[in-house]
Amino acid sequence: MTGLRERQKADRTRRILEAASRLFRAQGYDAVRIEDIAAAAEVSAGTCYNYFSTKGDLLLSIVSMEVEEVIEAGRALVLSPPSDVARALVELIRIYYDHSLNYLSKEMWRKAMAISIEAPATPFSRHYTQLDAMLSAQVCELLSALKLRGLTRGDLDPAVLGQIVFSALNQLFIEFVKDDAMPMHDLHRASEAQTIALAALMRPQPERMA
Incomplete structure (x- = not known):
């Protein structure tokens, strides 16, 4: 029962x-x-x-449902990533972006972001921050997997790099939801340009001849 x-x-x-x-x-x-x-x-x-x-509780639960599903969708990529840093990151970010409007409109995202900023000490804001941290952690996990395979420079910290990559993709997403007229393909194009540039800095440098 x-x-x-x-x-x-x-x-x-x-x-x-x-x-x-x-x-x-x-x-x-x-x-x-x-x-x-x-x-x-x-x-x-x-x-x-x-x-x-409250409606705020409902909105946060919808955001949680979205984040939980997108993290699950990204798990297979993290476990078996492409052998190119840029491609691996681009594919993971594309999963995040393409799923982002499944349950939420841009207006709903703006409302959730506004509530989290306006009342930072509330359970809503703390939970929203935790959801962002879950996504950032998955990016870090992907970079750790790539480093273990020797696809990134050995002196780079995947945790720090993951936070940088997530901050960049999150800021672009904020700009996307602020602009109702902006299409998804523009978001992908802007993100891919940034991600490819960042990935180029992560790749192992070829050894120089003595």
Whole structure:
């Protein structure tokens, strides 16, 4: 019975989150009420409030769902990366970007970012920061794997490099979500140019003849 209850709870949670995502995208975050989400998910408003106290909780859970799925999608690449640093990084970043609008609109991303910045001491902001840290850690993990294969310079620290790469891709993503008219292919083009330049600095230098 416990297993059944847990599955039912997980199903209701997923239905509520998917309904919230659809309504936020279609009507805008500020226009949607918890009651609207409950009706779309075919649960009572009370049930919805039991699971999520505020719309902010719902938004953060949607961001969490997005990040968890994208990290899972990137895991296979990290375990078996391409043998070229630039290609490996570009492919991982492309996974992040291509998945980013599955559940969230640009407006939803802006709202989540704004809440995390406006109230840095809140659980929302701390959790949002943790999600960024999870993505940054995966980039570091990829660079560690590439270093073990001798594909990056031995004197470079994958943890530091990963943070630099993530900061660059994250800043470009912020610019992307700020501009409703910017297409995804422009984001990819800008990111690939930066990533290729960074990767060139990471590659082992050929030994010079004495």
